[in-house]
Amino acid sequence: MTKAVVILPKHKVFDAAKMKLAITNTLNGTAKAISVDFSVTTQTWQHRPSFKIASPSEYTREISTDSKIYGYVSRGTKVRYATMTPGFVPKTVPFNIRSRRGRGGVLFVNKKRPRPGIKAREFDKVIAKKWQAQIGITFQRAIDSVAQ
Amino acid sequence: MEYIIVGTIHTAKTAAIEDYTAFDRGDLCVDIDRALGELIERTMHRYMPRDLAQGVRRQLCGDLADIVIDYDKSGSNPSQT
Numbered sequence: 001m002t003k004a005v006v007i008l009p010k011h012k013v014f015d016a017a018k019m020k021l022a023i024t025n026t027l028n029g030t031a032k033a034i035s036v037d038f039s040v041t042t043q044t045w046q047h048r049p050s051f052k053i054a055s056p057s058e059y060t061r062e063i064s065t066d067s068k069i070y071g072y073v074s075r076g077t078k079v080r081y082a083t084m085t086p087g088f089v090p091k092t093v094p095f096n097i098r099s100r101r102g103r104g105g106v107l108f109v110n111k112k113r114p115r116p117g118i119k120a121r122e123f124d125k126v127i128a129k130k131w132q133a134q135i136g137i138t139f140q141r142a143i144d145s146v147a148q
Numbered sequence: 149m150e151y152i153i154v155g156t157i158h159t160a161k162t163a164a165i166e167d168y169t170a171f172d173r174g175d176l177c178v179d180i181d182r183a184l185g186e187l188i189e190r191t192m193h194r195y196m197p198r199d200l201a202q203g204v205r206r207q208l209c210g211d212l213a214d215i216v217i218d219y220d221k222s223g224s225n226p227s228q229t
Contacts (some may be wrong), residue, residue, distance in 0.1 A: 013191045019216045059159040071152045124154045125172030131197040143183045
């Protein structure tokens with residue numbers, strides 16, 4: 001005859017309402033921290049773009065900007081119509097979450113004279129890479145903290 | 149006004165993340181099912197051997213995230229049952 005032993009935990013493992021709150025709080029906190037990283041990439045810009053956090057669904061957060069210039073700098077362009085001043089040093093460099101002082105600026109814009117495009121800084125990719133490495137640990141810690 | 153999406157954080161079940169093909173640059177994914185599974189396994193291991201605790205986790209995997217996500221809809225706390 002087989003004897004079955006029922007093993008039951010003494011308390012419920014987690015409270016779903018508290019767990020839900022912990023997940024959304026962590027989601028909001030992480031989205032805010034990520035938007036700070038995006039702001040860091042424009043710290044020395046004269047016209048700083050703003051970053052907005054939206055919730056397309058309860059468990060999703062979207063970080064966006066309405067700055068087309070940020071898009072050109074981050075994603076790069078095929079051509080560039082602006083001619084820069086001699087000795088121009090850009091404020092940002094590819095794959096780097098920072099913004100330095102730089103030097104010079106736009107001398108003139110001539111659409112008839114296309115030049116090699118803007119080198120993509122890939123801010124979104126490098127910020128995503130940084131956070132993807134941390135986000136699992138952050139959420140696990142938040143979820144564990146709800147355990148009874 | 150047109151917005152450029154620079155990053156999205158997705159939290160979902162393991163299967164949803166595995167099946168989702170529309171991830172774009174700057175997208176982050178958090179597997180809630182996996183994180184809850186870790187918690188379940190660790191908690192159960194206090195009461196039973198590791199392999200049994202892993203079995204419990206495997207049985208519940210796929211439902212754990214639903215317990216939290218559907219909490220409001222059900223009006224009860226399914227984790228008590």
